[in-house]
Amino acid sequence: xxxLQVRRRLAVSWWQHxxxxxxxxxxxxxxxxxxxxxxxxxxxxxxIAGIASMFLxxxxxxxxxxxxxxxxxxxxxxxxxGAWIELARVRxxxxxxxxxxxxxxALAVFVGLEAVPLILLAFSSVVLLYLYRIPRxxx
Numbered sequence: 001x002x003x004l005q006v007r008r009r010l011a012v013s014w015w016q017h018x019x020x021x022x023x024x025x026x027x028x029x030x031x032x033x034x035x036x037x038x039x040x041x042x043x044x045x046x047x048i049a050g051i052a053s054m055f056l057x058x059x060x061x062x063x064x065x066x067x068x069x070x071x072x073x074x075x076x077x078x079x080x081x082g083a084w085i086e087l088a089r090v091r092x093x094x095x096x097x098x099x100x101x102x103x104x105x106a107l108a109v110f111v112g113l114e115a116v117p118l119i120l121l122a123f124s125s126v127v128l129l130y131l132y133r134i135p136r137x138x139x
Contacts, residue, residue: 011134060093063094
């Protein structure tokens with residue numbers, strides 16, 4: 001597999017993870033957003049939990065940056081395919097942590113969290129996911 005094909009596959013993977021992160025929020029809000037909240041008193045704790053979940057991705061971002069540096073050093077060497085595989089593995093795990101705020105927001109739909117906090121949590125996941133795009137300088 002060529003370097004361009006690997007980069008293209010990683011770019012497609014980014015878009016897929018973006019859809020996986022935001023789809024539950026959109027579907028739950030569409031299907032259950034107009035219903036009566038189950039426990040409205042839990043709306044603020046859910047929002048706080050969503051904001052706090054952003055900080056869980058900090059160690060994953062450090063691991064991702066180290067994998068990027070290792071991949072850059074391995075370019076044009078026999079270790080390059082293994083470095084791309086390791087980068088993809090680290091990135092997949094980081095995507096799960098980056099999607100947490102949007103997933104918490106999806107659950108917060110059931111407790112009646114308002115639209116603005118839902119949008120903020122979804123936007124924070126998008127920003128976190130954007131950090132894990134493959135830079136142009138690599139490859």
